[in-house]
Amino acid sequence: MKLTKKQFERLVDKLGEERATTAIEILSNAKESKGYKYKSDYATFATWVIKELEKREAHGSGNG
Numbered sequence: 001m002k003l004t005k006k007q008f009e010r011l012v013d014k015l016g017e018e019r020a021t022t023a024i025e026i027l028s029n030a031k032e033s034k035g036y037k038y039k040s041d042y043a044t045f046a047t048w049v050i051k052e053l054e055k056r057e058a059h060g061s062g063n064g
Contacts, residue, residue, distance in 0.1 A: 001028055007042040015050070023053045
């Protein structure tokens with residue numbers, strides 16, 4: 001995962017620590033299992049990871 005300390009802090013400010021950790025897990029798992037590569041991991045949160053997090057929360061599936 002390529003996040004600067006400042007980017008991580010902004011993510012935590014936006015989502016809270018638990019949700020930020022889950023979002024990081026979602027992106028990390030996708031990158032590992034599907035070979036995704038991004039120029040900016042931080043920007044990727046805005047494009048699809050947060051939407052996926054919210055979808056999982058709505059369906060009660062947590063980070064699984």
